[in-house]
Each structure stands twice: as structure tokens, then as C-alpha cells.
Amino acid sequence: DAKTTQPPSMDCAEGRAANLPCNHSTISGNEYVYWYRQIHSQGPQYIIHGLKNNETNEMASLIITEDRKSSTLILPHATLRDTAVYYCIVNAGGTSYGKLTFGQGTILTVHP
Amino acid sequence: GAGVSQSPSNKVTEKGKDVELRCDPISGHTALYWYRQSLGQGLEFLIYFQGNSAPDKSGLPSDRFSAERTGGSVSTLTIQRTQQEDSAVYLCASSLMIYGEAFFGQGTRLTVV
Numbered sequence: 725d726a727k728t729t730q731p732p733s734m735d736c737a738e739g740r741a742a743n744l745p746c747n748h749s750t751i752s753g754n755e756y757v758y759w760y761r762q763i764h765s766q767g768p769q770y771i772i773h774g775l776k777n778n779e780t781n782e783m784a785s786l787i788i789t790e791d792r793k794s795s796t797l798i799l800p801h802a803t804l805r806d807t808a809v810y811y812c813i814v815n816a817g818g819t820s821y822g823k824l825t826f827g828q829g830t831i832l833t834v835h836p
Numbered sequence: 837g838a839g840v841s842q843s844p845s846n847k848v849t850e851k852g853k854d855v856e857l858r859c860d861p862i863s864g865h866t867a868l869y870w871y872r873q874s875l876g877q878g879l880e881f882l883i884y885f886q887g888n889s890a891p892d893k894s895g896l897p898s899d900r901f902s903a904e905r906t907g908g909s910v911s912t913l914t915i916q917r918t919q920q921e922d923s924a925v926y927l928c929a930s931s932l933m934i935y936g937e938a939f940f941g942q943g944t945r946l947t948v949v
Contacts (some may be wrong), residue, residue: 767942811879827878
């Protein structure tokens with residue numbers, strides 16, 4: 725699996741957009757970018773994933789650079805409940821899919 | 837149920853005893869995954885199943901760990917002769933297809949005393 729690099733922590737004011745970066749400079753052409761988050765004492769929660777096009781769903785937007793070496797997860801209007809550890813993962817699917825390799829992630833703290 | 841169900845939610849066991857952890861995936865999900873998370877640490881992949889077969893067992897930490905899945909549904913993770921370093925939250929997840937999202941259960945907190 726490609727290695728990802730994320731800042732260890734970030735702060736965001738409630739109601740503002742939270743932009744979480746991720747570097748994956750060794751990503752392969754068939755590897756997807758996934759984002760999950762883990763709120764304290766809960767199991768991880770899927771947020772979004774993409775291959776090369778930008779993606780948007782009800783939770784967030786995913787912006788992937790043209791060279792696919794980095795991406796940004798955007799929470800458009802952060803709330804206190806968005807405080808969590810956010811994980812960026814790259815995975816090729818197929819037989820390696822199940823081996824989602826979680827790094828240390830980014831601790832996002834949303835403050836009033 | 838609507839989500840991934842794990843049981844028990846908490847388990848305290850004595851060192852040297854065997855334990856079984858159970859995972860009920862979302863109905864119809866063919867892929868099932870086991871992870872563990874030690875206190876303050878990230879998630880460590882253990883094993884995953886596609887149907888009843890496990891293509892990748894490389895994450896199992898030792899031969900004391902084993903897992904099976906029957907009928908393409910329920911999975912059991914067994915830890916034999918538990919050690920204190922086995923103490924962790926064991927998480928199970930399932931997904932409908934290999935490129936889709938994985939849904940996680942709330943985990944089993946295992947404490948070996």
C-alpha cells in the first residue's frame with residue numbers, strides 16, 4: 725500500500741470549512757484514496773473515496789490533485805460533532821482491498 | 837440488524853485463557869475485516885474474508901490468533917492462550933463490494949489480566 729502523510733492535528737472554528745490535507749506521493753494508478761474518521765470510543769466511519777476525479781457527498785468533498793500525489797478532504801461547515809481523528813488511506817482494491825492501512829491520522833478539533 | 841454487530845462488547849479474561857470474539861456483518865456483505873486498536877494507537881489490520889475464504893492472513897500477529905467465517909456471514913476471531921499484550925479493542929467491518937465503503941462495528945474491548 726502507498727504511504728500517506730497527514731498533519732498530526734488541526735483546529736477549526738465551528739461553522740467554518742475544515743480542509744484536511746493528505747500526501748500520497750507514491751500512489752499507483754489503480755489505487756483509490758479513502759477517507760475515514762473515528763470519533764472517540766467509536767468504530768471508524770467511512771466518509772468518501774475517489775480515484776482521480778473530485779467527489780462530493782452529503783458529508784464532505786474530496787479534491788484530488790491532477791498528479792494524484794495529494795488530496796484534501798473538505799468539511800464545508802464544521803460542527804463540534806466533527807471533532808475526530810481523520811484517516812487518509814490509499815488502497816488498490818482486489819485482493820489487497822481488505823488491508824486498509826490506517827496511519828496515525830489527523831486529530832481535528834472543532835471549537836466554538 | 838442495520839449495522840455490523842460485535843459481541844461481547846467487553847471481555848475480561850485471565851492470562852492463558854482462550855477467547856472467542858464474534859462479528860455479525862451487514863446482511864449481504866461479502867467482505868468482512870478484522871482490525872485491532874491498542875490504547876492510543878492506530879488500527880492494525882488482522883485479516884479479511886471474501887465470502888468464506890481469507891486471501892490474506894498476514895496480519896495475524898501470531899499462531900495463537902485464528903479466524904473463520906461460515907455461510908458467508910458470521911465470523912469468529914479466536915485468541916488462544918491470551919497474553920496481556922492482546923488487550924485491545926477488536927473491530928470488525930464489512931463491505932458490499934471490494935471498492936465500496938467499509939462499515940465498522942463498535943468493537944469488542946478485550947482486557948487480559
